[in-house]
Amino acid sequence: MSDRLQPGLHLDADALNAFAEGALPAHERSQALAHLAECAYCREIVFLTQQTAPLAAPAPAPVWSRWLNSVPMLGIGIGAAALAGAALIFITLRLHPNTAPSLATRAPETMPPTAPAAPAAPAKPQPLVSQHPAPRGVAKPLPKLEPPLLAAAPPTPPRPMVAGRSFMGMGMGMSTGTAGGIDRGATVGGPITGRSMAMSSSQGDAAPQAVFGGSGQPLAAAPRPAAVTLGSGSPAPSAAPAPPPTAASVTTADALAALPAAAQTVTVQSTPALDAEPVHLANGLTMDAAAHKRASQAPLTSPAELPSKLPAAASVSSAARTLAADTAGALFLSVDAGRHWQPVAAAWPGKVAQLRLAPAPSVFQLLTTTGAVWLSPDGLHWQPQ
Amino acid sequence: MLPGMQPDAQKTAPARATDCLPPRLLDELCLLAQTGSVGLGHADFEAALLAIGAKHNFGLAPGGEPSPSRKESFLRALQLADLALAQACALGRETAWLQFLARFRRPLTQAAIAITRSSSLGPELADSLYAELFGLSERDGLRRSPLASYSGRGSLLGWLRTSLAQRNVDHHRRTHRESPLEDDAPFAAPESTPAPPPEQLAALSRSVAATLAALPADDRFLLSAYFLDQRTLQQIAPLLGVHEATVSRKLKRLTTHLRERLLTCLRAKGMSNRAAEETLGADPRDLSLHLRDLLQTSAAPAFSNHKEEDKKAG
Numbered sequence: 057m058s059d060r061l062q063p064g065l066h067l068d069a070d071a072l073n074a075f076a077e078g079a080l081p082a083h084e085r086s087q088a089l090a091h092l093a094e095c096a097y098c099r100e101i102v103f104l105t106q107q108t109a110p111l112a113a114p115a116p117a118p119v120w121s122r123w124l125n126s127v128p129m130l131g132i133g134i135g136a137a138a139l140a141g142a143a144l145i146f147i148t149l150r151l152h153p154n155t156a157p158s159l160a161t162r163a164p165e166t167m168p169p170t171a172p173a174a175p176a177a178p179a180k181p182q183p184l185v186s187q188h189p190a191p192r193g194v195a196k197p198l199p200k201l202e203p204p205l206l207a208a209a210p211p212t213p214p215r216p217m218v219a220g221r222s223f224m225g226m227g228m229g230m231s232t233g234t235a236g237g238i239d240r241g242a243t244v245g246g247p248i249t250g251r252s253m254a255m256s257s258s259q260g261d262a263a264p265q266a267v268f269g270g271s272g273q274p275l276a277a278a279p280r281p282a283a284v285t286l287g288s289g290s291p292a293p294s295a296a297p298a299p300p301p302t303a304a305s306v307t308t309a310d311a312l313a314a315l316p317a318a319a320q321t322v323t324v325q326s327t328p329a330l331d332a333e334p335v336h337l338a339n340g341l342t343m344d345a346a347a348h349k350r351a352s353q354a355p356l357t358s359p360a361e362l363p364s365k366l367p368a369a370a371s372v373s374s375a376a377r378t379l380a381a382d383t384a385g386a387l388f389l390s391v392d393a394g395r396h397w398q399p400v401a402a403a404w405p406g407k408v409a410q411l412r413l414a415p416a417p418s419v420f421q422l423l424t425t426t427g428a429v430w431l432s433p434d435g436l437h438w439q440p441q
Numbered sequence: 442m443l444p445g446m447q448p449d450a451q452k453t454a455p456a457r458a459t460d461c462l463p464p465r466l467l468d469e470l471c472l473l474a475q476t477g478s479v480g481l482g483h484a485d486f487e488a489a490l491l492a493i494g495a496k497h498n499f500g501l502a503p504g505g506e507p508s509p510s511r512k513e514s515f516l517r518a519l520q521l522a523d524l525a526l527a528q529a530c531a532l533g534r535e536t537a538w539l540q541f542l543a544r545f546r547r548p549l550t551q552a553a554i555a556i557t558r559s560s561s562l563g564p565e566l567a568d569s570l571y572a573e574l575f576g577l578s579e580r581d582g583l584r585r586s587p588l589a590s591y592s593g594r595g596s597l598l599g600w601l602r603t604s605l606a607q608r609n610v611d612h613h614r615r616t617h618r619e620s621p622l623e624d625d626a627p628f629a630a631p632e633s634t635p636a637p638p639p640e641q642l643a644a645l646s647r648s649v650a651a652t653l654a655a656l657p658a659d660d661r662f663l664l665s666a667y668f669l670d671q672r673t674l675q676q677i678a679p680l681l682g683v684h685e686a687t688v689s690r691k692l693k694r695l696t697t698h699l700r701e702r703l704l705t706c707l708r709a710k711g712m713s714n715r716a717a718e719e720t721l722g723a724d725p726r727d728l729s730l731h732l733r734d735l736l737q738t739s740a741a742p743a744f745s746n747h748k749e750e751d752k753k754a755g
Contacts, residue, residue, distance in 0.1 A: 069587075069603040073595040076603070078682055080594070083502040086658050093661030096670065097610065103666075103676055104606040105599070108555040 067091060067098050076102055076109075362388050363397055372411040374419045379435045381408035385425065389435045403438050404430050462487050466513055474521035480534035481525050489528045490516055493592045524593030527600075530574070531589035538575075545601060552602045556609050566612075570605055641712070641720040648706035652699060660695055667692060 067075070067088060074080045075088045092099050362368060366382035373379070378390040380397070385407020387400040402408075406426035414421035418431035422438070429441040462470070467487050471477075476486050499507035499515040507515070526544075529537030549570070554563030576584035591600050653661060659681060666672045666680075674685040674692075681688060700721065707717035 068590065069600055069607055070590055070592045070594065072607075073599040073603040074592070076680060077595040077599050081500045081502075084497075089662045090658035093658060093665045096665075097614075099662075099666060099670055100610055101603060101606045102680060103670065103672055104556055104610065105603045106676065106679060108552045108602055108606070109599070 066095060072098060072102055072105065076106055363399060364388070370408070370411045372413055372420060374413060374435075377419070377435050379411050379420055379422075381411055381422070385409070387411075387422065400436060400438075404428055404440070460491075462490065462516075463509075466516075470516060470521055471525075473517075474525035476525045476529075479526050479529035479537035479540060481529040481532070481537070485528065485532060486525060489524065490519075493519070493524075497592065497594075519593035520596055521593065523597035524591065527588040527591040527593075527597055531576070531586040533576070533584075545598060548598055549601050549605070553605050553609075556602075556605055566605060566609060570601070570608060573608075641716065644707060644710045644712070645703070645720050648703050648710070652702045652706060655702075656695075656699075660691075663688070663692060663695065 071080070071084070071088060075085065075092075080088060092102065362380060362382050364382045364384060364386055366384055366386075368380040369383045369385075371378060371380035373393075376391055376393050378394050379400075380388050380390070380394075382388070387402065387408050388397040389400050390397045404422070404424045404426075405428060406424040408422050409425045410423040412421050412423075413419065414431050418433050420432045420435050421441075422430050422432075424430070430438045431441050432438040461467075467483060467490075470490065471483050471486055474481075474486065476483065494507075494512060494515060497515075498505060499512045500518075501507050501511065526537055526541060530541050550564055550567045553565075553567035553570075554560055557563045557566055574586055574588050576586035587604065591597060653664075656664075663677065663681070666677050667674075674688045678685045678688045683691075703721055704714075704717050707720055708714065712720065
């Protein structure tokens with residue numbers, strides 16, 4: 057350093073920098089310390105240089121470490137809290153393995169283009185109904201839907217809070233207002249799985265439709281609804297012939313996981329007497345408002361209420377009859393909308409893998425783990441296909 | 442005298458070693474330093490290395506005789522690439538200056554802004570240093586660049602930051618002569634404590650001076666930085682190369698030790714225990730008062746005074 061900048065007996069910039077960087081040998085370091093102890097000028101330069109060093113070479117990590125070091129035991133506390141949270145999530149997922157991810161985690165831009173643009177409405181958590189038969193509704197089976205799509209789960213009673221598989225559900229709080237595009241429909245919170253589901257109703261569309269997926273967004277890649285109920289009334293003249301069953305309940309994440317990326321459409325007919333305005337679900341699903349209302353008021357049944365005490369892996373409903381298969385592959389039938397269950401004797405080899413509604417004259421169809429397909433008109437008596 | 446300490450009027454010519462480096466070692470060092478990329482010849486680099494080694498006695502204490510292996514280890518420990526760049530810049534190599542600006546212009550401006558805490562004064566400070574580094578100033582008819590004094594023991598960026606800090610402190614001292622850098626308000630002893638007699642205060646002053654003089658350098662630096670400069674443990678710890686908690690423990694032990702040593706000294710001067718306690722004062726903050734008195738002033742006068750004295754002497 058130029059002596060012009062530092063007159064007198066002071067450490068020059070080279071020695072000060074080497075001292076600050078710990079590059080001085082022991083004897084020089086001791087001499088520098090002795091001088092610094094007496095020289096406020098050099099001390100000021102050293103400290104000034106030191107405090108500008110992080111700015112010249114930004115390093116974000118030391119900020120955290122300094123912050124953690126400034127509060128004793130804070131790092132340990134944060135680590136313990138993270139472990140406790142992870143343990144809670146793990147236990148919850150083990151207890152409820154078939155819960156579906158939250159719709160709330162879906163970003164508004166993932167809305168399919170078929171959803172009508174409407175001002176966003178605040179989310180209002182309400183009991184979510186998974187399914188219930190709509191006496192006047194007729195559901196048309198999807199021609200392109202894969203079997204898992206219609207594999208329905210039995211209704212689930214409200215649970216206080218279930219940790220989700222999505223990051224929003226992992227103890228980070230729940231949000232129900234991310235769906236967007238809601239004009240007057242309800243945003244329904246989902247106590248079944250501890251998640252939420254946003255629904256909206258469109259205006260001016262006389263033919264209610266349920267649209268799965270979307271042209272621009274692969275449904276399999278997006279968060280899927282925990283439960284979707286398609287209530288329907290009698291077939292409308294403009295709709296395609298809709299054989300029984302009259303109601304379809306779609307649930308389980310596994311079923312939706314098998315959705316193809318392409319858009320698929322389910323047309324749900326409703327009677328003109330009912331609300332003709334469709335309700336657009338946040339995931340691109342639209343249902344008529346009356347069915348939505350009925351579904352919202354329907355009682356819930358938990359898969360844990362199956363006689364086997366195991367959670368339901370799949371379920372399907374037709375009118376008041378509901379079939380549910382637990383995670384062990386056993387089949388159960390309820391004729392009172394899930395309030396009481398009776399086991400169904402397994403005439404098929406293997407275990408029940410999937411359940412779905414079958415075209416007439418059969419009502420129910422199951423797929424076993426061996427690949428066999430069995431049909432039943434009432435859920436109790438089964439015949440191989 | 443510390444190698445890095447030079448009086449203003451005393452201009453020592455760079456030490457020239459009579460010997461030269463082994464060719465293989467020089468080639469290797471030049472390769473590591475990438476002297477070719479900055480337009481620095483082997484001979485120039487060798488001269489710089491030997492001058493630096495001779496100035497610092499290759500890292501040995503004065504009087505020690507460095508062995509060839511010691512020389513090699515010292516030279517290998519240098520920041521060779523930075524050193525080559527600095528030497529090439531000092532010699533006016535254009536390619537080196539292009540590299541220098543590309544590498545250090547932005548960090549230097551950021552550091553200057555951080556030092557001055559002003560987005561307008563910072564670039565001004567950095568620009569003034571650039572002019573100085575470029576060698577616009579002449580002495581004895583020769584352009585002198587401060588980069589020639591860079592030894593490569595620390596990083597070049599750290600050296601530049603230190604130079605910026607020096608210039609900023611110098612500027613502050615020039616422009617703030619009327620306002621003291623430090624608050625000289627003394628620590629007041631508790632009002633309830635009666636002031637000791639003058640002879641006891643004189644004995645206390647001598648005891649404090651003797652006790653502080655006996656302290657190791659790092660302890661005195663710690664006391665000065667913590668009590669006089671009001672630096673935090675976080676700021677002091679990196680300079681001492683220890684953790685903040687270690688500095689805290691060391692500081693506590695040091696103040697306790699100082700108090701005991703002072704009491705011992707006062708008792709050795711014929712005071713009773715009670716008189717020694719009263720003289721020292723029950724409040725340990727009294728130690729700060731005495732430390733400030735002893736360590737307040739630097740051995741060297743302020744910059745502005747030096748400038749004036751130098752002008753008068755010149």
